[in-house]
Amino acid sequence: MSGVRALVGTRKGAFILTSDGKRQKWDVSGPHFGGWEIYHLKGSPADPNRLYASQSSGWFGQLIQRSNDGGKTWETVGNNFVYDGVPGTHQWYDGSPHPWEFKRVWHLEPSLTDPDTVYAGIEDAALFSSSDGGQNWQELPGLRGHGSGPQWQPGAGGLCLHTIIIDPSNAQRMFIAISAAGAFRTDDAGKTWQPINRGLRSEGIPDPTAEVGHCVHRIAMHRSRPNVLFMQKHWDVMRSDNAGGSWEEVSGNLPTDFGFVIDIHTQEPETIYVVPIKSDSEHYPPDGKLRVYRSRTGGREWEALTKGLPQSDCYVNVLRDAMAVDSLDSCGVYFGTTGGQVYGSADAGDTWAPIVRDLPAVLSVEVQTLP
């Protein structure tokens, strides 16, 4: 019988949650790397037992961990992230120039075909790759070097490259997103990049429709339609039908269009999920009600999913990397909160139940569907 493995990164370690295809009973393993911040873990689509984890600490810096047995054992691999050439400057919060400095790895994206190739999105924003299983890392300098880098500025969480999407139909194409610079696309395997932010509007920058400077929180793509992208921006839920060439707002009837996560049903590419958050200064759900919103129409029309989720006195946040879906016939949807809960739904969001309730603040959730 098939199964599911959820990889959960938290402020104080990693946890691995496993279940069979029914997704009713879960085993919890962890904490792995107790006491360390685990911003992200992800498994290789080409070899589900190959996992990568970003382990960091404000005291002791960045480490990368690799597992070859689905997270039972781990080995430390390379942690030397050096910008290509002279790093230069980006904008600081007040608009003044600030030198580029490596802080941490936010997101690890393994190749779709090669378990030893993995991409890392880092703070201060840059894209790195490794082709030897994480031992050695090289920057893809065309991203920072394409021209707008000196205009990028940090969002509240830092100048982080947090989203990496590999086009399954075109090995040359990849999308990334940076807070707060915007979304970018390469069509030549990372050599050159172009900003893809036309149609975005952000009030926090001098020119609300500028080519770069937008605080994109998350982008999602369904593997069957790689030209269709959905975006949760700082404010606004957006959609592109031309691989980011232009965007239109699809926030529709959401109670607030601020939020961090966005994801797509595995079998229904027009069914999308967000978790609305009240505002950028109040990082909790409106009215103390934790509600996932689902659109079955690719946006604009949304329904609240509440069964099994707390509907009073709930003031947690759901961070940008903390939602995932499985690929079982009845799509499973999962998300983690800053209150340490990981909720799961085995029926595409109709009903929810906590898998665990009392973890450290959840930073990321990824899900693997196992044979």
Next chain:
Amino acid sequence: MIRVVLPPHLRQLAQLEGDAMLEIQGEPTLGSVLDALEDLYPVLRGTIRDQVTKQRRPFVRFFACQEDLSHEPPDARLPDEVAAGTEPFFVIGAMAGG
């Protein structure tokens, strides 16, 4: 032998039960002790000081014999008691909450 006391996070990383014991040729300095520590436990590279610049990470401090050696240069000679192995060299995670 020079005894290096590591904070729990780094002991865990290096899979050390107790303190790190280092053999140093010649007079031990701050830099040579850290070099030897990283040679013996490569997993610690980058966790105490930058791998390229060798600058101490901002939230890491070095103590020995009731003295703060955090701001000493890499070629600073360590106290005789540390060199003789009667006093340990401490790598400390700065107190900063969390």
